[in-house]
Amino acid sequence: MGMVFTLYGAVGSGSVPVEATLRLIGLDYRVVEAPTWEGEAERDKVAAVNPMRQVPALVTPGGEVVTESAAILIWLTDAHPQARLSPALDDPRRAQFLRWMSFIPASIYSMFWVRDEPSRLVGDDPEAQAEIQQRTLDRIAACWRMMDSQVTPGRFLLGEEMTVLDLYVAVASRWTPRRRRFYAEAPGMAEVVRRVDALPALQDFWAERFPFDDGWEG
Template identity: 60%
Template sequence: MSGGYVLYGAPGSGSVTVEAALTLIGAPWRLEDAASWKDVTDSAEMARVNPMRQVPALVLPSGELMTESAAILTWLADSHPAAGLAPGLESPMRPRFLRWMAFISAQIYALYWVRDVPGRLAEGAANEALIKDRTLARIADCYRVMDAQVKPAGRFLLGDELSALDLYLAVVSRWGPRRKGFYAAAPGLAAAVRAVDSEPRLAALWAARFPFNEGWEG
């Protein structure tokens, strides 16, 4: 592998999960940063890199572009097995890892494209408010489904080792309904995301990219 990774991201966005994974992996990488996810949607440069105008977007050392956070995290974990961020192909935990990575991506993360700018799909303040209320309820319901079916077998979701799945859930669960809403819907998963929050290897990253400011839990 020649050179390093180039990651396009923004503070507090889904790119922070990839930044966390790259930090734990220890591979060389460089951040092309936007001020916020809102700036990304209006950026001609981002449209050139990723026509969907979304982050994260990761350029591999080969020059290949990857988008979609679940795909990026899974590929990074599989490409750097020494970091221990995903169960191996022969592990009995592999199906569980893939299932919930895809679940977070498809059932929860995807709703924020609607929720963040409801005017994309609705016209008028009343309709936009309805979309925000119903997407919030749907997200909470998805967390309840996870809580009922994912029974952490250790300190983290898949055992005693931190995985990309833990990183993914820890970041996404900080968005609406924010952590207090997440804890209420998924109390059985609370300890795992708190363990990610307190991971010493990520302390500097959280402080710089998604700080635990007063009232951050909601």
């Protein structure tokens, strides 16, 4: 029991690729369910380990706290190279791996802080909130389109081997504006995320942590 990771997360959230990675590596972990977008009580669950009161937050068996989904994913895979879920430091794919692992939270994930509560920026003006919602939606779509124009996938985004970048994109592309628009904006990456959706090793996991419910593609 002393070697158990603790992951603060929630179904369908940015903790999902982290949890999938923990499973694929074969690490023992427990989840503290904290859908922080549902209110202060849920955010308070996370406050003790992450003052930003956001998920994911990972507590290592030694008590160290790691936050930010990309940082957690990179750290986990570098710490467990036998899982082959990230390019090694001397791998020619490493630069692009780090580029896109940083791009997703900086350019796409960050939009959801605005979308979840547009009043943070524009107060209670409903017209301004609607404008924020539309502009952030279009921005996310534009970012996927740009990424698609810059990658040349094989079976997976960086070639023939899957990395946590594939997990990250497969999860984030299910959020607004959802998969149908993602497929249209990023046709080169579309088959990759479908392949990740269909991974036999993750079918039970997806059903539990991010189910493919009716209409999930948008």
